[in-house]
Amino acid sequence: MIKPLIHSMAVCPDMTKTYPKITHGKGIYLYDDKGKRYLDGSSGSSSVSNIGHGREEMVEIMADQISKVTVLPTHAFNSDVVESYLKELTDFAPEGFTKAWTVMSGTEAVENAIKLALQYHQLRGDNTRYKIISRWNTYHGNSVFTLDVGGMKMRRGLYEQWLHNFPHISPAYSYRRPAHLNEAEYVQELLEEFENTIIKTGPETVAAFIAEPVIAAAMGAVPPPPNYFKGIKYICEKYGILYISDEILSGFGRTGENFGINNFGITPDIIAAGKGISGGYFPLSAVIASDKVVQPLVDTKTAFLGGHTFACNPMGARVGSKVLEIMEREQLVARSKRMGTLFMEKLKSLYEFDIVGDVRGVGLQCGIELVQDRITKTPFPASMKLSKVIGEKAIQKGVVLYPGSGSVNGVDGDHILVTPPLTINEEQIDEIVDVMRDCLKEVVSESKKLTA
Numbered sequence: 001m002i003k004p005l006i007h008s009m010a011v012c013p014d015m016t017k018t019y020p021k022i023t024h025g026k027g028i029y030l031y032d033d034k035g036k037r038y039l040d041g042s043s044g045s046s047s048v049s050n051i052g053h054g055r056e057e058m059v060e061i062m063a064d065q066i067s068k069v070t071v072l073p074t075h076a077f078n079s080d081v082v083e084s085y086l087k088e089l090t091d092f093a094p095e096g097f098t099k100a101w102t103v104m105s106g107t108e109a110v111e112n113a114i115k116l117a118l119q120y121h122q123l124r125g126d127n128t129r130y131k132i133i134s135r136w137n138t139y140h141g142n143s144v145f146t147l148d149v150g151g152m153k154m155r156r157g158l159y160e161q162w163l164h165n166f167p168h169i170s171p172a173y174s175y176r177r178p179a180h181l182n183e184a185e186y187v188q189e190l191l192e193e194f195e196n197t198i199i200k201t202g203p204e205t206v207a208a209f210i211a212e213p214v215i216a217a218a219m220g221a222v223p224p225p226p227n228y229f230k231g232i233k234y235i236c237e238k239y240g241i242l243y244i245s246d247e248i249l250s251g252f253g254r255t256g257e258n259f260g261i262n263n264f265g266i267t268p269d270i271i272a273a274g275k276g277i278s279g280g281y282f283p284l285s286a287v288i289a290s291d292k293v294v295q296p297l298v299d300t301k302t303a304f305l306g307g308h309t310f311a312c313n314p315m316g317a318r319v320g321s322k323v324l325e326i327m328e329r330e331q332l333v334a335r336s337k338r339m340g341t342l343f344m345e346k347l348k349s350l351y352e353f354d355i356v357g358d359v360r361g362v363g364l365q366c367g368i369e370l371v372q373d374r375i376t377k378t379p380f381p382a383s384m385k386l387s388k389v390i391g392e393k394a395i396q397k398g399v400v401l402y403p404g405s406g407s408v409n410g411v412d413g414d415h416i417l418v419t420p421p422l423t424i425n426e427e428q429i430d431e432i433v434d435v436m437r438d439c440l441k442e443v444v445s446e447s448k449k450l451t452a
Helices: 043-047 056-066 080-092 106-123 144-149 153-162 183-201 228-238 260-264 291-300 314-329 332-352 386-396 426-451
Strands: 022-026 029-032 037-040 097-103 131-135 206-211 242-247 270-273 285-290 356-362 365-370 402-405 414-418
Touching (some): 056 314, 080 314, 097 106, 097 314, 106 206, 106 285, 131 183, 183 228, 206 228, 228 260, 285 291, 332 365, 386 426
Parallel strands (some): 206 242
Antiparallel strands (some): 097 285, 365 414, 402 414
16 A cells, blocks of 8 residues: 655655644734744745735735736737836836846746847847856756756756756855955955856857845855955956846845845846745746847847746736835835844844854845854754754744755855845844744754763
């Protein structure tokens, strides 16, 4: 007789444990079928529920749109609700962005952004440009192609035979910069590596460089050092390479600006956006393109060869538009910056624990890195799964965090990403920090008992 699986679904869950079943959410909290309340410190699956759960006005506009039309054959029709929303998206983007379209997931947004970069070069006669350069220890989506572009070794491993292995460079990771370099020297070394990689692979073969403004889930809210992105953009322009800003996690107010890249003084060529774009109320993502990138399509009257069945659907547009309205009405971008500054100050109190090596972040995209030794920055063995242990302890105490691993070299390194809804208040920030403190106390106490 075949034994049944512990879970009815085989994707994602840890097959060794039973998960609480959530019945509903309200504001910053989630509630399970036993009545227990959880503070959603990860905003759904990391940076999604930016406006909080259970908003009645979202229910109302979704019901209204369902009563009208939810999806259209885009080869035949357009609609005012879609056109209006795409205009709102480009207005929300940095100056110079003139076109946008929506898809359904972050993976699709990144893949469409890369397709656009390729088509841009081909329409200009640069038919040899197809390679995408990215950074190790970064995540840009979960299709085979976007895993190939991304740099998470653990996620790439299973699909190694399918990968083309585009060039990758080192992430900008100030906490672990070589001890003999100051910050300016470190940036210079990173930029030299980028330029040398372009030269080695052949500048005429490189279509685009893609990066998150703040490395989020893969490394735990790692911001770049000063002038890093200015140098990156200069090199891209020098060699005719497009810069794609992956704003799936960093966009829509998460870092205290409309988009994460706004913090660093440059304008990308293409933006891939997702997660917070819909507040989690509907599967939605988008590609937002600068006039520079769109112009060859306009000049040649060529359609962009991307999209799919649910691209530019009216339901997504209606939801996305309402999210932007709420963000503006409640000034959530400014609130993210203000609450983020407060959150970082309070998170730094966790330096009382020697295993907290680094506290970092921008806006309400915050993280901590855990180390065995604060002086040497030696990571814990991957086999300990320390961040996962802390994450599970936090859930038991009623706070949801986003634990991660592999930040040091793709295998070793524990970090915890904290990205609560942008509606969070100081009392709720204290609740998160207090639970994190209790969890750290417990793991430190347990480790001392094991070594006694």
